[in-house]
Amino acid sequence: MNTLARQLRATDYFTLGWGTMVGVGWLLIMDDWLLRGGALGALLGFVIGGALLLPIGWVYGKLVVAMPDAAGEIAYTSAVFSRRISFATGWMMTLAYFIVCPWEAVAVGRIAGYIVPGLDSVELYRIAGRPVFLPHLILGLALTALLTLLNYRGVRLSATFQNWTSFGTLALFVVFVALGVRRGSSANLQPLFTHTPLVSILLVIQIVPYFMTGFESVGKAAEEASPDFRSRGFFRAIWMAIFIGIIFYASIVAAVAFVAPWRQLTGEKFMTAVAFQRALGSRWIVQIIMAAALLSLLKCFNGNFVAASRLLFALGRRGMVDSRAGTIHARHQTPSAAVLCIGLATAACMLLGDAILVPVTEVGSVACALGWSATCAACLALARTRPNVLMLSAAERAVASLGLAVGIAMALMKLIPRVPGHFTIYEWLALAIWIALGAAASMVGTKSAN
Numbered sequence: 001m002n003t004l005a006r007q008l009r010a011t012d013y014f015t016l017g018w019g020t021m022v023g024v025g026w027l028l029i030m031d032d033w034l035l036r037g038g039a040l041g042a043l044l045g046f047v048i049g050g051a052l053l054l055p056i057g058w059v060y061g062k063l064v065v066a067m068p069d070a071a072g073e074i075a076y077t078s079a080v081f082s083r084r085i086s087f088a089t090g091w092m093m094t095l096a097y098f099i100v101c102p103w104e105a106v107a108v109g110r111i112a113g114y115i116v117p118g119l120d121s122v123e124l125y126r127i128a129g130r131p132v133f134l135p136h137l138i139l140g141l142a143l144t145a146l147l148t149l150l151n152y153r154g155v156r157l158s159a160t161f162q163n164w165t166s167f168g169t170l171a172l173f174v175v176f177v178a179l180g181v182r183r184g185s186s187a188n189l190q191p192l193f194t195h196t197p198l199v200s201i202l203l204v205i206q207i208v209p210y211f212m213t214g215f216e217s218v219g220k221a222a223e224e225a226s227p228d229f230r231s232r233g234f235f236r237a238i239w240m241a242i243f244i245g246i247i248f249y250a251s252i253v254a255a256v257a258f259v260a261p262w263r264q265l266t267g268e269k270f271m272t273a274v275a276f277q278r279a280l281g282s283r284w285i286v287q288i289i290m291a292a293a294l295l296s297l298l299k300c301f302n303g304n305f306v307a308a309s310r311l312l313f314a315l316g317r318r319g320m321v322d323s324r325a326g327t328i329h330a331r332h333q334t335p336s337a338a339v340l341c342i343g344l345a346t347a348a349c350m351l352l353g354d355a356i357l358v359p360v361t362e363v364g365s366v367a368c369a370l371g372w373s374a375t376c377a378a379c380l381a382l383a384r385t386r387p388n389v390l391m392l393s394a395a396e397r398a399v400a401s402l403g404l405a406v407g408i409a410m411a412l413m414k415l416i417p418r419v420p421g422h423f424t425i426y427e428w429l430a431l432a433i434w435i436a437l438g439a440a441a442s443m444v445g446t447k448s449a450n
Contacts, residue, residue, distance in 0.1 A: 004070065005155050005333035008224045010233045012159040015166035016221060017241030020303030021214030022169070023100065024107050026252045027273065027293045031266040036203040039257035040192035043250050045204020050212055050246035052205075052410075055403035056372045057242045059379045060216045061235035062400075066382075066390045068222035068231065070335075071314035073375050078318070079389065080381040081374075087320045089374040090311055091438040096213050096368035097308035098342060102349035104301035105144050109136025110354065111297065114270055115290055132353035140350045143298075147305050148343030154332050155224050158306060165299035172292035173248070176276060176285055177255045183279040184258035191263065199420055206413045209372075210365040211249065214300075215241040216372070217307035305342055313338035321445040362427045363434075366414045373407030376400050 008016075025033075033042045069075035074090035113120040113136065122134035151158050193200040215238050222234065256262060256272050259279035268274040273286045313335030316325025329336035379400045383392040392400065413419050414427075423431075 002328040002330055002333065004223050004328060004335070006224055006226055007154075007156045008159055008221055009226055009229060010237065011163060013218050013221070013225075013233060013237035014240050015162045015299070016159070016303050016306065017215045017218045017237050018244050019162050019166040019169075019214070019299035020097075020100075020217045020307060021212050021241060021245045021300075022248055022296060023104060023211075023300030024111065024293050024297045025211050026249070026296075027270055027289070028107055028110065030253075030256055031268070031271045033204060033207075033253060034257065034262050034271075035194055035266055036207075037200040038191050038193040038195075039189040039253070039262060041194065041197065041200030042204050042253045042257075045201045046208060046211075046249040046253060047246060048201065049205040049208030050242060050249065052406045053208075053212055053215070053242055054239075055399045056376060056406060057215050057238045059376050059400050059403045060219060061238045062390065062392075062396075063375065063379055063382075064219035064222050064234045064238075065231045068219075068225070068234070069314070070220055070223045070310045071318065072216065072219045072222075072311060073371050073378075074311070074314050074318065074320070076378040076382070077374050080378050080385055083320070085374065087315070087442055088438070089371055090315055090320065091434075091441075092367045093371035094308055094311045094315070095434050096210075096364050096371060097217065097304045097311065098345065099364045099367070100213075100304040101144070101301060101308065101342065101346040102352070104297050104304075105140035105346055105350040106136070106353060108143050108294070108297055109133065109139045111270075111290060111293055112136070112139055114273070115287075127353050130354040132351070136353070137351070141347055143301065144343055144346050144350070147302050148339060150302070151305055151309060151339045152329070152332065152334060152336055154334060155221070155306075158302060162299055162302055162306075165295045165302070169292055169296040169299060172288055172295065173252070176288045176292065177251060179285060180259045180276045180279050181255055184255075184260075186258070188259065188261045189257050190261075195420075202413070203420060206410070207362070207365055209369045209410050210362075212242070212245050213364065213368040214303060214307075215245070216375075217303060220307045220310035305339075305346075309335055309338040309342045312341060315441075315445070319445055321441040323445070362414060362423060363430045366411050366423075366427075366431065367434075369407050369411035369414075373404055373411060376404035376407055380404065 037045050063076050067075050073093050074086050077089045078086035119135040120133055123131045124134055125132050150161055218234055218237050256275045260275035265271050265274055273289045276285045276289060277283060312325050315321045316323055316338065325338050325341060327337040380397060382390045414423055416422060
């Protein structure tokens, strides 16, 4: 039987977790973040929301050490719950990762169009009033093809690509933030909140699950650890990804609000770049920011591609979807069929253009919150029913229970109509389509298994 190649090291797991988490939302929709919460509200929203993920990260760390399986949430839930619950959990987490891929494929065209305005030409059609340009499509499809090829040919290639883009992003981030804040002023921070303080912070916490999804992707590559890798490294990689993610998001929100009067810039395209350009009075800072954004886009796209393909592979291997998705390439030792499926689906979805950006943020937040909740519940159930696999002290059970409560609360914040920022008809429609696709995929999996 073919197995996945075992070639990943500690650094690879950190860049997978953090790189999957941080994309280009800090460039593309910074105005949305600040309009939701204000300067202080947005900062506190990311800090509090990120801190609330620490118990969830702890649960994932415990489970991936106890059960190093590429199936991740599917494996954890199947150990204690029914097959249906396991499939539903895995399918929702697949959505949480996969939905980022077309997001990034679309975003590369927007960023390139800002650098080279001539690319915003040859309009093909419009969706929800937003134009879809031919050069944008070509760039997005080319990037999708490149990452599909990298992941098809080998996990070592993908990991090396992830390392270079992750550390390159961090280096450029430090450079442009350090240069910009020297010209900032605390007077630019007003208004600190756009609504009441509580509502402002809550509106930002609602989107934190989407923008900090990724730390748990470490477990999806658990079967690909090098033979000398120590299992405790999974735990450290997850926690490091969460901590660096919190620092990154809090720093960029604070920096943008500090360097220029943010309220005056919310109508600008790429508000982050415009704020720093105004602070320094020069265009060159924009080039650094755009370079950082492109590197960040590449690593986020690749990381989510890895996680989504591994989950789809796990679903196929367990017969929950078409078993062909569980195929391992004999030579490259990669989940080749799942990789091709994610690549083709990404290419198809990116045809929707810019119209998908904000709705997918909302749906992705709920998808991962549901997956986190099921994982925390599985951790508690596993410790109770199968102590030979996982044992928890009273304090550890309390941490897992807190993680479960946080996951449920984050999902309910988007699903309950009375809560500000709840789902609109478009988000419900997108979620319903994914559930319907899951039902169809499950039926195919059942037939192929029989």
